[in-house]
Amino acid sequence: MASIGWALRLLCLVLVQLHPLLVASSVHAHRNLKSTPSLLCRPDQSNALLKLKQSFMLDPDSTTLTTWQAGTDCCLWEGVGCSNSSGHVTALNLSGFGLHSNGIDAVLFNLTSLRLLDLSRNDFGGQNCGYEIPSVGFEKLALLTHLNLSCSGISGQLPAGISKLTNLVSLDFSTRNFFNARDGEFYYSGPDNMLWTPNFQTLVANLSNLSELFLDQVITASTAEDCFKALAKSSPHLRVLSLEDCSLQGRIGDGSLSRLHSLTVINLSSNNRISPGSFPEFVMNFRNLRVLQMSGINLEGWFPRGMFRSKNLRVLDLSRNSNLSGNMLTFSDDTSLETLMLDGTNFSYVKSSYFSNFKALTELSIDEKAQLPSLPSTIGNMTNLEMLDILGCQVSGSIPHEVGALNKLTSLVLAGTGLSGRIPSSIANLTQLETVVLEKNMLTGQIPQSLLIIPNLRYLSISGNNLMGSVDLSSSLWRLENLTYLDLSYNKLTVTEGEGNSSSPTYPSGLVELGLVSCNMTKIPNILVRLDHITSLDLSSNRISGDIPNWIWKYDLININLSNNIFTGMELNSYVIPFRNDIVSNLYLDLSFNKLQGQIPMPSSSANFLDYSNNKFSSLLPNFTLYLNFTWYFVFSNNNINGQLPHSLFVCGSGPQILDLSYNNFSGLLPPCLMDNGLSILKLRQNQFKGKLPSNISSGCSLETIDLHGNNIEGQLPRALHNCTNLEILDLGRNKIVDTFPSWLGGVLNLRVLVLRSNQFHGSIGYLKDEKYGKHFSSLQIIDLASNNFSGNLHPQWFENLKSMKT
Structure with missing residues (x-):
């Protein structure tokens, strides 16, 4: 997903530069507002615009479209451009005005002199997204040259009238919203469109003047090859082609697309239904190519040798093609490449000198498939880099001091690489940094103070290294006012918090994780009292003692982990944890491995993950099952809890998926619905349950561990245990079961562990074979039948059947 997001972001940046006609028209329209002659616009044009305004859901005190007033010249209204000679409206640019309406009003089609229509980044889908794009009317706008309805919340089939707009130069119905996993940000342009076209060939058949086509996320029923054939025939001078995530199928082919040699932008990313095939080598001969995005389209084989002929290539994204191989690409010394995305491919050896030529490169992403011997000092020559992402690629040596020359960097990700040595102090030169991820390496030494004074830093993760020394939060990290994410975990650090920070005016008020x-x-840390936006807090595996303070529950927490400490109590007014956020169904709460006592407290609303194991709790709330409506993981093993289990914990068809009550003092009979309520893992080890195992086990049994x-x-x-076809582990050791060997379990094909020791099983073991179905224990790896009353001989075939135990 990361590569998809960055590819989209890059495309958006490039598209701004590739819309000179659209931008020029828009600017011209706005400039004409003050230069339009005294001639008033035609009354029919003014009336149409006012009716269009009435269709928008505007608050009475809204400042949007305030210039649109009856009795004034509509040619002076914001977003409107007119012909100086006729007074007809020729341009309507309302992009990003934040307009809302229940569909696009048909009065728009009365503006038949429009040449530019841009309604992008508004929301015309209505409150329930149920309003479709008008099926008729667009054909009336025959003079249109630029039509943009991207990110406008519209849905339905692309109108047939679009195909009759023969003067179109630029057509945009795309959606460009994405989540960037690198910085955790969602980049939002506007409401998603949900559009489709049954026949791409018909759509473009008459668009002979088309220069720019953006249909990202518009579903098309045509094959990729048919789309390219139609464009080559109808729009031979096409410069921009963007069909990202359009559900294209079939082959790219090497015929029709190669005829569109005027292309400067090709974006076919995220069409994962395209048939596997080799990289289309002919695009390397396109002399004007500036952007090539073919991420995630099943490219395979060896990438062709040679260079791209275009000296203007700025963006190259081949990421997420796992079967695409080759040595690292070569480019001319005067390359203009700004973005190179190769993560998720099989491109291999990278020479240390490889980085010296990319002086124009702004974004570089390499992952674990690449063989990079070291991070060379020549990386300092790439002075235009804004994003450097080397993830999972095994690199020897240290981070070169020359990285400090990359003073335009906003994102530095060197994670899981094996880099060692110290973090260079030259990182202080990178004052534009917003994201620093140096996690899961072998970095040593202390955290340089220069890293902790970078003013724009928002995301800092240096976990999983061998960093040492003391870090005083109050004198360093708490001064990073823009910080939203901080992770110093799994090092050899001693983190403290000096006095006096609780009233300091400088602190990361927006810290989220x-x-x-x-x-x-x-x-x-005392600073937590002042932070109102924390959603994830992990202080596990420390030496924090005393009571868990009551104020810690005031946050809108989603993830809280205080396990492996020395907490002895909780400051609570009742045994219901008072989370401020009432919607905590996805809450992760881990209080395991402490010394907490008394009654187990429950979250005020049902949490997803609850772990109270390895404490000294002695009882449960009488109605604790009322707090488990959405809980799938519930563990409170290794405590001192006694009594009987309420049957409400095992309501048939509901309840947790993972339940571990091991090593307590529960007693009584097992609930009848114990094994038929959606559980996948059931652990009741070392208690005092008695009676028989429930026989109410249906064919839908999902248990994997008993x-x-x-x-x-x-x-x-x-x-009926035979119905648990997913069963992998069955441990019934040290009970009082009286039975013969369960050869009928041989048909449970996933069974890997079978422990029946210390019971009263008797009789012959036989051939370790399912007598009814003739199936053996084909996956069994561990079997323990000790301390029973079995008799007879073990046939040699008994051991031959244990095939999974053989190396």
């Missing part, structure tokens, strides 16, 4: 795992901390070791279970094994 904080990770300080295994940082030798002895107390919860662990009832060390209880007082009696009777026979229920034959």
Whole structure:
């Protein structure tokens, strides 16, 4: 997903430069507002615009379209351009005005002199997104040269009338919203369009003047080859072709697309239904090519040798083609390349000198498939770099001091690379940095103070290294006012917080995620009292003692991990944790491996993940199951809880998917719906349950693990266990089960572990074969039948059947 987001972002930046006619027309329209002659616009034009305004949902005190008033010259209204000679409206540019309406009003089509129509980045889908684009009317706008309805919330089939707009130069119905996994930001241009076209060939058949075509995320029923054939025939002078994520199928081919040799932009990314095929070598001969995006379209084979002939190539994105191989691409010394995306491919060896030629490069992304011997000092020559992303690529050596010459960098990601040595102090020169990710390397030494004074830093992760020394949060990191993400986990650091920070006017008020795992901390940072936007807090594996303060629950928390500390209590007014956010169904709460006592507290609303294991809790709330409506992981093993399990915890068809109550003192009979309620992992080990195993096990049983070791279970094994076809682990050791060997379990093909030791099984083991179906325990890797009453001989075939135990 990361590469998709950056590709889209880059395209958006490039498209601004590639719309000179559109931009010029828009600017001209606005400039004409004050230069239009005294001649008033035609009354019919003014009336049409006023009716259009009435269709928009504008608040009474809205400042949008305030110049649109009856009795005034519409040629002076914002977003409107007119012909100086006739007074007809020729340009309507309302892009990004934040307009809302229940569809596009048909009165728009009365403006038949329009040459430019831009309604992008508004929302015409209505409150329920149920309003479709008008099926008729566009054909009346025969003079249109530029039509832009991108990111406008419209849906439905592209109108047939579009194909009759023979003067069109630029057509844009695209959607360009994306999430960027690198910086955790969602880049929003406007409401998504949900459009489709049943026949691409018909759509473009008459568009002989077309120069720019943007149909990103418009679903087309035509094959890729048919689309290119139609464009080569009808629009041979096309310069920009953007068909990202259009569900294109079939082959790219090497015929029709090659005839569109005037193309400067080709974007076919995220069409993962395109048939696997080799890279279309002919595009390397397009002399005017500036942007080539073919991410995630099933390219395969060896990338052709040779260079791109275009000296103007700015963006090259071949990412997410896992079967595309080759040595790293070569470019001329005077290359203008700004963005190179090769993550998720099989491009291999990268010479250290490779970086010296890319002086114009602004974005570089390489992942684990590339063989990069070291990060060379010549990387300092790439002075235009804004984003450097080397992820999972095994690199030896250290981060070169010359990285400090990249003073335009906003994002530095060197993660999972094996880089060692110290973080260079020259990083202080990178004052534009917003994102620094140096996690999962082998970096040593102290965190340089120069890293902690970069003013624009928003995202900092240096977890999983061998960094050491003391970090005083109050004197360094808390001064980074723009910080939203911080992770110092899994190093050899000692993190402290000096006095006096609680009233400091400088602190990261927008901090959203904080990770300080295994940082030798002895107390919860006081600054947290002042932070109102924290959603993720991980202070696990420290040495924090005392009570968990009540104020920690005031946040809109989604993830809170305080496990592996020395907490002994919780400051609560009741045993219901008072989360401020009432919608916490996706909450992750981990309080395991502490010394918490008393009754287990429950979140005020059902959480997704709850782990109270390895504490000293002694009881549960009487109605605790009321707080488990959305809980799929519920673990409170290794405590001192006794009593019987309420049947409401095992309501048939509902309840947790993972349940672990092991090593407590529960007693009584097992609930009848225990194994038929959607559970996948059930662990009741080392309790005092008695009675027989429930036989109510339907064919929909989803259990993968059953662990009832060390209880007082009696009777026979229920034959309905055969219905648990996903079962991998069955441990019934140290109970009082009386039965013969369950050869009928041989048909449970995923069973890997079978423990029946210390029961009262008897009789012959036989051939380790399902007597009814003739199936063996084909996946079994561990079997423990010790301390039972089995008798007879073990046939040699018994061992031959244990094929999964063989190396």
